[in-house]
Amino acid sequence: MPVNLSAPDPAQLQPVAGVRIGVAEAGVRKANRKDLTVLLLDDGASVGGVFTRNRFCAAPVQVCREHLDSGQAIRAIVVNTGNANAGTGEEGLRHARQTCEALAGLLQLQPEQVLPFSTGVIMEPLPVERIVAGLPAAIADADASHWARAAEGIMTTDTVPKAFSARARVGGADITITGISKGAGMIRPNMATMLGFLATDARIDQSLMKQLALELAEGSFNRVTIDGDTSTNDSFIVIATNQAGNAPITSLDGADGQALKAALLGVARQLAQAIVRDGEGATKFITVQIDGGRTAAECRQAAYAIAHSPLVKTAFFASDPNLGRILAAVGYAGIEDLDQTRIDLFLDDVHVVEGGGRRPSYREDDGQRVMKQAEITVRVKLGRGEASDTVWTCDLSHEYVSINADYRS
CATH class of the missing domain: 3.60.70.12 (L-amino peptidase D-ALA esterase/amidase)
Structure with missing residues (x-):
């Protein structure tokens, strides 16, 4: 649906x-x-x-x-x-x-x-x-x-x-x-x-x-x-x-x-x-917002790295707050001089990562509460400048594999 x-x-x-x-x-x-x-x-x-x-x-x-x-x-x-x-x-x-x-x-x-x-x-x-x-x-x-x-x-x-x-x-x-x-x-x-x-x-x-x-x-x-x-x-x-x-x-x-x-x-x-x-098999609609980049282009790099990651997308399908996958995607997005100690990560209203590390007050129950929602915003602050950009994506489910395996049948 x-x-x-x-x-x-x-x-x-x-x-x-x-x-x-x-x-x-x-x-x-x-x-x-x-x-x-x-x-x-x-x-x-x-x-x-x-x-x-x-x-x-x-x-x-x-x-x-x-x-x-x-x-x-x-x-x-x-x-x-x-x-x-x-x-x-x-x-x-x-x-x-x-x-x-x-x-x-x-x-x-x-x-x-x-x-x-x-x-x-x-x-x-x-x-x-x-x-x-x-x-x-x-x-x-x-x-x-x-x-x-x-x-x-x-x-x-x-x-x-x-x-x-x-x-x-x-x-x-x-x-x-x-x-x-x-x-x-x-x-x-x-x-x-x-x-x-x-x-x-x-x-x-x-x-x-x-x-x-x-x-x-x-x-x-x-x-x-x-x-x-x-x-x-x-x-x-x-x-x-x-x-x-x-x-x-x-x-x-x-x-x-x-x-x-x-x-x-x-x-x-x-x-x-x-x-x-209406993504094939989608159960979650996910907004990926990147703030604090030097340019809008590098914000899109980071946003698409998150949005394309099968590990991130399957974690959202399972409502599993395995959020290190998001940080890993930001890290391999291709921003060569990225300073990980300046990274903050939010899931909707939940502040997950501060200064590149898990925020002391973060509780996994809070992350899971957000990930069970049908609509979720992932917000990453790069701490590099004033640029921002946004990408919209969905989760990756069992149904996606089934639909595309049988597409010609």
Whole structure:
């Protein structure tokens, strides 16, 4: 069961003017499953994206990059689940392009105006003929209110769909933000098997979209990890339909740009954290906060060392306050001149380590009390400076092994 995460209420997901969504059953891998989703964008939308840094990236990632770089206005997005179209060579590229050509033909667009996405099993040929055959049904289903259906339609090993909405006041007008994400395993986005789509009706200049997507990813999806594996297919797309009444955003540095970014980041973080809460077999949601570093980068080094450690993660699963494992992870994080005598460690309100050693007043019963909670904050003070950063992760359970051992079955 996911950690304090439930399926979204479709009535709470706000339509975004200029976006219509259709979902169909194409039988990509299994019958009777929503596995094909299209997002149809009105003319005039601004679109930006960031993608996996895995050098063995999937065919749709390569095609998306090409199409975004082509200068053509993006008018449609197509997502299939059940097959990642990764590790498929030239054939995979042909299939990704064939998908774009088919959807473009149905919508009277150019293929470069379509972005393709795939998620699922790696190194199996994409059944492109099933996807092409399912496109008319997906288009016919398109409606502005179908965000919840889309969140379900892009799932793989997720146990619940992930979607959030927000309203904000930007540039003198009310704007709407709605997004969906998927992912539960093979998760350590390094951007740019997670996908995220975030849409707003705000007016944003196209020239800002790539940078906006990168900055949002850095503050959300690039701060989560489940198992430390960067997928071949990680993608995060930001859409601005330019249909709200706000003064156009032409800079992210001004007051309006900062307000917009903050509103978008709030939803992006909810989407990213939902992936961790639904981590394969997860029973704990863990915030790892590192304070007192010289730079934010070294704070992230220490945070990820803790968040990736199988020994730390299994201790949290067992509610075992074997907290020397956390100190060991900080020690091997790669901060060469780290002074262990300046380290403090907290579990929520419990001060465990002071000056590099066990605090005299610390009692293991207090540590165990915190570790039995469903949500836990690990806070480490490095005593080196004023920088800080935060990463979100989960525990590692027996169920994680079972899910991934049987994934292709």
